[in-house]
Amino acid sequence: xxxxxxxxxxxxxxFANVNGSGSASANQLFARSILGMGVPxxxxxxxxxxxxxLPTWYEVRVSEAGYLGRRxxxxxxxxxxxQTWDKDVASIxxxxxxxxxxxxxxxxxxxxxxxxxLGVPLTEIANRAFADPKQRQLFKNIIYLGVLSALLDIERGxxxxxxxxxxxxxxxxIAPNIQALDLGRAYAxxxxxxxIGLRVRRADAVGDRIFxxxxxxxxxxxxxxxxxxxxxxxxxxxxxxxxxxxxxxxRLRKDKETGRxxxxxxxxxxxxxxxxxVIGATWNGARAFTATSGPGISLMQEFLGLAYFAEIPAVIVxxxxxxxxxxxxxxxxxxxxxxxxxxxxxxxxxxxxxPEDPRECFEFAARAxxxxxxxxxxxxxxxxxxxxxxxxxxxxxxxxDTRTLDRGKVLTFEELEAGTPFGRYRDVDGDAIPYxxxxxxxxxxxxxxxRGTSKNADAGYSEExxxxxxxxxxxxxxxxxARTLVPAPVIRQAARPTRIGAIFYGSTAxxxxxxxxxxxxxxxxxxxxxxxxFPFHEDAFRFIAEHDTVFVVEQNRDAQLRTLLVNQGNxxxxxxxxxxxxxxxxxxARFIAGEISHRLxxxxxxxxKELAS
Amino acid sequence: MSYLKPxxxxxxxxxxxxxxxxxxxxxxxxxxxxxxxxxxISAAIIQACFEIDLPPHRLAKLSGIGCSSKTPTYxxxxxxxxxxxxxxxxxxxxxxxxxxxxxVYLGVSGDGDTASIGLGQFVHAVRRGVNMLYIxxxxxxxxxxxxxxxATADQGSKSKRGAVNTDAPIDVVSLxxxxxxxxxxxxxxxxxxxLVPLIKAGLKHRGAAFIDCLSPCVAFNNHxxxxxxxxxxxxxxxxxxxxxxxxxxxxxxxxxxxxxxxDVTLHDGSTVILRKVGAEHPVGDRVAAMNYLQERQAEGxxxxxxxxxxxxxxxxxxxxxxxxxxxxxxxxxxxCPGSAALExxxxxxx
Numbered sequence: 001x002x003x004x005x006x007x008x009x010x011x012x013x014x015f016a017n018v019n020g021s022g023s024a025s026a027n028q029l030f031a032r033s034i035l036g037m038g039v040p041x042x043x044x045x046x047x048x049x050x051x052x053x054l055p056t057w058y059e060v061r062v063s064e065a066g067y068l069g070r071r072x073x074x075x076x077x078x079x080x081x082x083q084t085w086d087k088d089v090a091s092i093x094x095x096x097x098x099x100x101x102x103x104x105x106x107x108x109x110x111x112x113x114x115x116x117x118l119g120v121p122l123t124e125i126a127n128r129a130f131a132d133p134k135q136r137q138l139f140k141n142i143i144y145l146g147v148l149s150a151l152l153d154i155e156r157g158x159x160x161x162x163x164x165x166x167x168x169x170x171x172x173x174i175a176p177n178i179q180a181l182d183l184g185r186a187y188a189x190x191x192x193x194x195x196i197g198l199r200v201r202r203a204d205a206v207g208d209r210i211f212x213x214x215x216x217x218x219x220x221x222x223x224x225x226x227x228x229x230x231x232x233x234x235x236x237x238x239x240x241x242x243x244x245x246x247x248x249x250x251r252l253r254k255d256k257e258t259g260r261x262x263x264x265x266x267x268x269x270x271x272x273x274x275x276x277x278v279i280g281a282t283w284n285g286a287r288a289f290t291a292t293s294g295p296g297i298s299l300m301q302e303f304l305g306l307a308y309f310a311e312i313p314a315v316i317v318x319x320x321x322x323x324x325x326x327x328x329x330x331x332x333x334x335x336x337x338x339x340x341x342x343x344x345x346x347x348x349x350x351x352x353x354x355p356e357d358p359r360e361c362f363e364f365a366a367r368a369x370x371x372x373x374x375x376x377x378x379x380x381x382x383x384x385x386x387x388x389x390x391x392x393x394x395x396x397x398x399x400x401d402t403r404t405l406d407r408g409k410v411l412t413f414e415e416l417e418a419g420t421p422f423g424r425y426r427d428v429d430g431d432a433i434p435y436x437x438x439x440x441x442x443x444x445x446x447x448x449x450x451r452g453t454s455k456n457a458d459a460g461y462s463e464e465x466x467x468x469x470x471x472x473x474x475x476x477x478x479x480x481x482a483r484t485l486v487p488a489p490v491i492r493q494a495a496r497p498t499r500i501g502a503i504f505y506g507s508t509a510x511x512x513x514x515x516x517x518x519x520x521x522x523x524x525x526x527x528x529x530x531x532x533x534f535p536f537h538e539d540a541f542r543f544i545a546e547h548d549t550v551f552v553v554e555q556n557r558d559a560q561l562r563t564l565l566v567n568q569g570n571x572x573x574x575x576x577x578x579x580x581x582x583x584x585x586x587x588x589a590r591f592i593a594g595e596i597s598h599r600l601x602x603x604x605x606x607x608x609k610e611l612a613s
Numbered sequence: 614m615s616y617l618k619p620x621x622x623x624x625x626x627x628x629x630x631x632x633x634x635x636x637x638x639x640x641x642x643x644x645x646x647x648x649x650x651x652x653x654i655s656a657a658i659i660q661a662c663f664e665i666d667l668p669p670h671r672l673a674k675l676s677g678i679g680c681s682s683k684t685p686t687y688x689x690x691x692x693x694x695x696x697x698x699x700x701x702x703x704x705x706x707x708x709x710x711x712x713x714x715x716x717v718y719l720g721v722s723g724d725g726d727t728a729s730i731g732l733g734q735f736v737h738a739v740r741r742g743v744n745m746l747y748i749x750x751x752x753x754x755x756x757x758x759x760x761x762x763x764a765t766a767d768q769g770s771k772s773k774r775g776a777v778n779t780d781a782p783i784d785v786v787s788l789x790x791x792x793x794x795x796x797x798x799x800x801x802x803x804x805x806x807x808l809v810p811l812i813k814a815g816l817k818h819r820g821a822a823f824i825d826c827l828s829p830c831v832a833f834n835n836h837x838x839x840x841x842x843x844x845x846x847x848x849x850x851x852x853x854x855x856x857x858x859x860x861x862x863x864x865x866x867x868x869x870x871x872x873x874x875x876d877v878t879l880h881d882g883s884t885v886i887l888r889k890v891g892a893e894h895p896v897g898d899r900v901a902a903m904n905y906l907q908e909r910q911a912e913g914x915x916x917x918x919x920x921x922x923x924x925x926x927x928x929x930x931x932x933x934x935x936x937x938x939x940x941x942x943x944x945x946x947x948x949c950p951g952s953a954a955l956e957x958x959x960x961x962x963x
Contacts, residue, residue, distance in 0.1 A: 210962035220958065226948040228940035229711045231704075252950040260936045262947055264711040269737040273704040276697070276734070280708025283695060284673070284716075285941030287948075288708065302698050396959040399952045404945040438941060439693035439709070440716045443670045449686060451696035461686070 020052030026141035069511030072590035146184020214387035219244035221365025305344025331584025501547030650802035650828030681723030700731025703738035771838030795926030820926035853918030
């Protein structure tokens with residue numbers, strides 16, 4: 001047997017459960033209890049596209065150093081699913097621990113010699129304490145939480161407080177939960193060698209950070225950004241954006257005097273109708289958004305082309321999942337980039353905002369609503385399942401009360417009455433953004449016809465080639481204006497001058513940050529750039545020009561960001577080395593560091609040290 | 614249709630309560646074929662909007678793709694129009710309506726647009742009770758692509774080239790009734806005296822109003838063997854009733870003897886007067902309306918007139934409980950909860 005792992009506030013616990021067995025609540029209590037002790041954590045749900053019966057995993061990374069990406073590997077496996085036993089046991093790092101239900105004995109061949117096996121008769125304890133079959137199942141999960149609290153030295157009081165908060169208003173549930181917790185603790189303290197080498201020690205490393213899901217933060221951003229119309233169709237992993245929007249609106253957007261809603265939320269019949277409603281609403285002066293995923297984006301293509309060509313604002317939240325087709329509905333990817341950037345037929349280019357965490361989901365959602373109005377065009381918020389459906393520890397959300405909704409170029413009744421000239425598609429200010437008028441504004445001036453067919457600058461139907469070219473060229477210039485308005489990339493210089501660069505985006509951020517530290521410890525220094533929007537800022541191309549070797553790290557098979565960079569920057573594809581992860585699980589620091597160090601070592605003509613010098 | 618509309622009109626032209634003449638409700642010159650039934654419908658819309666004193670800029674006219682969907686350009690030029698995508702006008706109209714409940718919404722569609730790709734959106738907009746008048750300009754044929762049968766073409770009817778339609782038709786009136794439309798009618802572009810009041814009543818109705826308007830295609834569906842030709846529809850028209858729409862406070866009851874007219878008061882106080890032409894038909898009974906429609910259809914008759922009306926209907930805004938102020942008019946102060954509320958949210962997430 002190898003030496004037991006000994007780590008304080010720095011380890012990975014993974015729970016292997018059966019979907020629908022009620023484990024989510026206990027697992028989250030476990031995670032929050034560590035957070036309650038002031039130690040940063042990151043959590044990942046890895047779940048099937050199924051309601052009950054299939055395997056599900058919940059991974060908790062404990063990291064006082066503050067690494068919030070997936071690390072890779074497992075130090076303690078809570079193996080509660082016989083279906084995945086072999087795979088789960090195999091995934092434990094040498095020296096790690098296995099906690100399992102020992103009610104029914106297993107043969108020695110089912111275990112490994114290089115790990116510590118901790119057996120607890122969870123079913124037996126639950127069956128003895130609780131009569132109701134449903135309770136037996138649910139409290140078995142709380143019993144293993146109790147066991148873990150003893151094994152890892154988690155303060156019981158912290159968990160008790162959390163249970164109290166969780167069941168506030170349903171007080172009769174508190175006592176049996178505490179009972180189950182204590183049953184597990186008592187068994188562990190009596191029968192196991194507690195605590196083990198992995199331990200939680202109270203720290204002060206969380207600060208004022210919040211623990212929030214990306215979809216929840218996105219929904220709040222839509223509230224703060226002034227969206228009044230939400231039209232959506234259920235699809236994993238974006239459904240909770242719409243549900244959270246409804247929750248927040250019901251709390252924050254009721255008219256105090258009448259109790260009526262300052263919002264309208266429609267569950268559409270499909271994604272086509274959802275984006276149609278958004279377009280109708282924004283054409284008519286409201287702020288509107290829809291939330292969907294890859295298959296929904298596919299369905300929305302025609303309408304997106306209309307919105308682009310007719311210049312109608314729209315915000316589309318794309319919580320990306322594994323594609324193509326139905327793909328992996330409950331797994332994460334960054335594989336909709338190209339589909340969104342060039343959505344619809346004909347020559348189109350759309351604005352993409354790419355958040356790295358829930359905080360940016362909030363900021364970018366509100367900003368997307370402003371940008372859509374300002375630019376009169378669709379704007380995509382490119383989130384993904386990893387950010388959207390997992391709780392992330394991030395900086396608190398903030399709002400500047402002096403900020404007002406930027407409605408863009410809209411002529412008012414007074415301006416029309418004063419004789420302000422109006423031609424719907426005229427480039428009056430030289431930024432290629434025309435003026436518009438909301439329907440119903442003025443009895444005699446400002447009416448125009450919106451259509452997806454070609455038109456002249458005054459919105460009149462036109463099949464003249466010159467009118468068409470003038471229009472689409474203006475749209476291209478408008479995209480240049482967009483470049484000046486979208487968030488710039490975040491560039492981080494290495495501690496030492498280097499000619500190696502790495503580009504990444506979105507939910508890859510935390511794993512990338514950790515990978516940089518790992519590589520630096522190995523003597524590999526890299527500058528990095530986190531892309532936050534399309535069109536790309538000029539800095540993005542400068543960054544590439546300033547480095548001899550540039551890795552592009554992304555979570556899709558076809559290196560979609562790399563393709564966009566090559567296309568838009570006219571860059572030699574050989575200059576951008578793809579580092580790709582696309583099995584549906586969130587990318588890990590181990591993977592990134594391993595791939596980059598491997599590629600550098602393999603490039604014989606470019607010695608690693610030379611590159612780093 | 615290539616003709617020029619005169620810009621000068623007789624100074625003595627009648628005006629409505631807004632001081633506007635009928636010509637103030639004109640649109641651009643139609644590019645449809647001479648004699649197209651759709652142009653007659655446009656004329657009826659113009660007449661109806663004029664007669665109900667609708668401020669032109671308060672009308673939002675939306676359509677999909679096809680001959681019918683081109684027509685919003687040809688009426689009420691001072692209003693905002695939206696020619697969207699094939700069959701998806703209902704969702705765009707729904708969104709527009711959600712944004713600003715104060716405008717009047719007119720959706721114009723065709724049988725191809727509504728009964729094929731748009732079938733889903735049509736039914737869902739109706740079932741939601743979107744406050745609109747949805748007109749299908751129904752000619753049973755694809756005109757822009759030169760003569761293919763549409764989904765409303767009757768089984769056994771012939772195309773201009775002599776092909777026989779083997780598929781069963783979709784009856785959009787039955788669908789509208791089934792889906793819960795609170796105003797359902799059928800008109801005929803060749804019967805303006807019936808159609809104009811139907812449009813007036815439909816525009817005034819709060820809730821989902823629907824008119825299926827038979828509108829023969831002179832180029833591809835106005836021949837012997839067609840069941841959507843002018844002659845065929847005239848020969849088989851079973852007019853259910855004749856309508857008048859009277860504004861609020863108008864004296865109406867003295868015009869008709871008891872038993873010959875039925876009054877229905879709408880949300881805005883105006884009155885729809887139904888003068889019976891055919892069999893007695895309880896216009897407020899959805900089941901009876903469906904039965905009657907099926908019975909007459911089995912006899913080869915095309916029922917026109919107001920088929921069903923629920924004067925008490927609510928609309929989508931009522932279902933969603935939205936504020937009276939149009940959502941599009943709400944400002945930062947109404948919409949953004951501010952930093953203090955956000956701080957409280959942050960605290961709850963720690």
